[in-house]
Amino acid sequence: MQLSxxxxxxxxxxxxxxxxxxxxxxxxxxxGLCFALFASxxxxxxxxxxxxxxxxxxxxxxxxxxxxxxxxxxxxxxxxSILLGVLTATLLGLVTGWLAIRRQGIYFAMVTLALAxxxxxxxxxxxxxxxxxxxQGVPRGLLFGLIPLNDxxxxxxxxxxxxxxxxxxxHRVVQSPFGQVLKAIRDNEPRAISLGYRVDQYKLLAxxxxxxxxGLAGSVKALVFQLxxxxxxxxHASGEVVLMTLLGGGGTLFGPTLxxxxxxxxxxxxxxxxxWVTIIQGxxxxxxxxxxxxxxxxTLSPWFAKIGIKV
Amino acid sequence: MNKSNLFxxxxxxxxxxxxxxxxxxxxxxxxxxxxTDLSGTYSxxxxxxxxxxxxxxxEDFGGKVAGVPIELVTADHQNKGDIGSAIARKWYESxxxxxxxxLVTSSVGIAVREVSKEKGKIDVNSGAGTSAxxxxxxxxxxxxxxxxxxxxxNGTGNAVVKQGGDTWFFLTADYTFxxxxxxxxxxxxxxxxxxxxxxxxxxxxxxxxxxxLMQAQSSNAKIIGLANxxxxxxxxxxxxxxxxxxxxxxxxxxxxxxxxxxxxxxxxVAQKMLLTTGYYWDMDDPSRAFAKRFAAHxxxxxxxxxxxxxxxxxxxxxxxxxxxxxDDGPKVADKMRELPIVDFFAKNGHLRPDxxxxxxMYLVQVKTPQESKVPWDYYKVLRTIPGDEAYQxxxxxxxxxxxx
Numbered sequence: 001m002q003l004s005x006x007x008x009x010x011x012x013x014x015x016x017x018x019x020x021x022x023x024x025x026x027x028x029x030x031x032g033l034c035f036a037l038f039a040s041x042x043x044x045x046x047x048x049x050x051x052x053x054x055x056x057x058x059x060x061x062x063x064x065x066x067x068x069x070x071x072x073x074x075x076x077x078x079x080x081s082i083l084l085g086v087l088t089a090t091l092l093g094l095v096t097g098w099l100a101i102r103r104q105g106i107y108f109a110m111v112t113l114a115l116a117x118x119x120x121x122x123x124x125x126x127x128x129x130x131x132x133x134x135x136q137g138v139p140r141g142l143l144f145g146l147i148p149l150n151d152x153x154x155x156x157x158x159x160x161x162x163x164x165x166x167x168x169x170x171h172r173v174v175q176s177p178f179g180q181v182l183k184a185i186r187d188n189e190p191r192a193i194s195l196g197y198r199v200d201q202y203k204l205l206a207x208x209x210x211x212x213x214x215g216l217a218g219s220v221k222a223l224v225f226q227l228x229x230x231x232x233x234x235x236h237a238s239g240e241v242v243l244m245t246l247l248g249g250g251g252t253l254f255g256p257t258l259x260x261x262x263x264x265x266x267x268x269x270x271x272x273x274x275x276w277v278t279i280i281q282g283x284x285x286x287x288x289x290x291x292x293x294x295x296x297x298x299t300l301s302p303w304f305a306k307i308g309i310k311v
Numbered sequence: 312m313n314k315s316n317l318f319x320x321x322x323x324x325x326x327x328x329x330x331x332x333x334x335x336x337x338x339x340x341x342x343x344x345x346x347t348d349l350s351g352t353y354s355x356x357x358x359x360x361x362x363x364x365x366x367x368x369x370e371d372f373g374g375k376v377a378g379v380p381i382e383l384v385t386a387d388h389q390n391k392g393d394i395g396s397a398i399a400r401k402w403y404e405s406x407x408x409x410x411x412x413x414l415v416t417s418s419v420g421i422a423v424r425e426v427s428k429e430k431g432k433i434d435v436n437s438g439a440g441t442s443a444x445x446x447x448x449x450x451x452x453x454x455x456x457x458x459x460x461x462x463x464x465n466g467t468g469n470a471v472v473k474q475g476g477d478t479w480f481f482l483t484a485d486y487t488f489x490x491x492x493x494x495x496x497x498x499x500x501x502x503x504x505x506x507x508x509x510x511x512x513x514x515x516x517x518x519x520x521x522x523x524l525m526q527a528q529s530s531n532a533k534i535i536g537l538a539n540x541x542x543x544x545x546x547x548x549x550x551x552x553x554x555x556x557x558x559x560x561x562x563x564x565x566x567x568x569x570x571x572x573x574x575x576x577x578x579x580v581a582q583k584m585l586l587t588t589g590y591y592w593d594m595d596d597p598s599r600a601f602a603k604r605f606a607a608h609x610x611x612x613x614x615x616x617x618x619x620x621x622x623x624x625x626x627x628x629x630x631x632x633x634x635x636x637x638d639d640g641p642k643v644a645d646k647m648r649e650l651p652i653v654d655f656f657a658k659n660g661h662l663r664p665d666x667x668x669x670x671x672m673y674l675v676q677v678k679t680p681q682e683s684k685v686p687w688d689y690y691k692v693l694r695t696i697p698g699d700e701a702y703q704x705x706x707x708x709x710x711x712x713x714x715x
Contacts, residue, residue, distance in 0.1 A: 133486055
């Protein structure tokens with residue numbers, strides 16, 4: 001059987017993912033993967049429906065809190081804790097989305113930001129989140145009662161598997177007829193309405209999906225770092241995910257992932273520079289927006305398309 | 312066993328076999344991390360000064376301990392628990408750091424404590440206040456060095472109530488440290504027959520205290536207790552003065568004040584304030600000698616108790632390594648508990664099973680501008696509080712390591 005270039009490319013990326021923890025510090029890679037999944041989920045809305053949400057941190061961060069609380073206080077297994085986190089994010093997404101999709105553009109962004117700020121103050125004040133301190137010392141536990149997640153490689157491969165499945169799900173959604181309708185809505189909403197599509201339902205479903213997968217990323221991150229804190233519900237996190245997506249390239253399969261890794265690498269290598277991190281990040285963002293309008297992957301995609309690879 | 316473990320075992324085996332080093336050191340050096348606030352609210356009282364203090368301690372050992380070189384790494388945790396714990400994890404797992412010092416900010420201190428405990432590495436906290444570090448969050452390899460909320464409440468709280476300040480209202484920074492500080496001061500007030508009329512929590516860090524100060528004013532309490540620190544305390548005190556609260560008879564009791572805070576407030580604002588500290592530079596010859604060395608590296612700034620504590624704790628850690636001839640966390644921790652601490656910082660210090668470094672504390676009063684003769688001449692020492700009286704009795708500690 002002849003493997004297509006596309007398959008080979010995907011397999012090569014997967015192989016890199018499999019061997020990388022032997023060379024690079026696994027927790028760092030896992031951080032990258034969590035943010036990559038988060039950015040990909042965010043891009044489902046931005047790149048494919050054209051909705052810029054500025055409140056995605058609430059799904060990411062709150063799912064983390066719920067997972068951390070479930071694993072620590074209720075001593076639930078990691079898979080159940082993650083499931084609870086995802087459910088919380090999905091429900092939050094349903095409520096937020098139901099309110100927010102009635103507006104477009106800047107108003108949509110503002111509504112999501114306002115709701116996210118409300119959730120931020122809930123996180124500051126609610127007793128179970130422990131305010132400034134966050135939930136610390138979250139046990140990683142045994143996945144399915146079998147896999148000890150305290151082992152760095154075991155948790156790495158678990159996170160990688162979750163990431164690959166999450167990305168595959170997003171890819172599947174985008175390629176499905178449902179995804180085609182989303183694109184139609186993005187490109188010309190009145191026309192989609194005139195064709196008889198119930199646009200609001202499509203948008204809401206896309207929003208809920210995006211929120212749920214963001215929650216998945218947040219839940220996993222809480223287990224990786226054994227910590228859930230205010231940083232992840234703060235609006236900075238909402239801004240960061242926009243940065244990652246635009247940097248990598250919105251509306252592409254691997255763009256958000258690349259963007260997430262670029263941002264995480266910058267943060268990591270500049271951690272000693274203190275407050276300079278944000279300034280350098282800003283400069284890189286400005287450069288990228290000026291030089292590659294469609295993000296790194298977006299700019300490279302015609303080149304990849306020539307050799308038969310869709311990125 | 313994975314590859315890196317195999318490699319490590321082989322390397323250790325080779326080392327033992329060659330007989331070059333009898334001592335047991337991972338990667339043949341001692342690596343010390345100073346994790347502090349280099350850009351935020353606490354960068355003045357810890358920050359760069361803590362790094363200099365650690366450097367001085369390493370310098371005193373000639374850069375080597377038990378025949379292996381000492382290396383120093385530093386990072387900024389930005390007062391965020393998640394950043395702090397991520398750095399600590401990376402330091403322990405991939406950079407071979409053996410012990411972490413300073414750890415200002417209670418939320419970061421606790422986050423790093425969790426990681427250190429899990430990894431069996433040493434963390435010595437000089438910067439954070441919360442007494443949780445030696446209670447619920449205690450660790451066999453974790454120590455708390457310079458001061459804690461219990462000792463501050465005990466020192467300042469007691470003194471203020473005894474002067475007649477028997478009704479209190481708290482402005483509390485909304486995180487572990489503030490809550491802890493408030494609860495422990497309330498205990499002291501009640502024991503002395505005082506009353507707490509109310510409390511309000513403010514976000515950390517905060518710039519505008521007007522609404523909180525108004526609440527405090529309308530409570531008519533004699534004392535407004537500030538269960539916060541750093542720039543929060545400075546802002547609250549300055550704004551209280553601007554609102555005329557202090558002039559109208561209510562008094563402020565700042566529960567955690569560092570000498571750098573007094574310096575930036577100025578004696579005009581800070582004069583006559585009572586406070587508790589673990590170190591004052593102008594106490595005696597040894598403390599002055601250290602302060603002079605420190606100031607030479609820091610543009611004339613005098614060390615705070617946190618920075619002096621970092622020197623003292625790094626020195627003690629290195630002494631323990633010298634005695635134990637290893638950098639293995641639990642073994643060094645045992646040695647640290649065994650050795651007494653005698654230096655300019657602690658004249659008769661020792662480490663308890665819960666990780667508390669017990670040493671004398673000082674109740675001081677801020678001088679008036681007329682009394683102050685030279686730069687940084689800020690405190691009058693009113694009383695030396697013996698260590699055993701200042702700190703929480705071991706029998707009250709909720710630390711599971713303490714045998715009852």
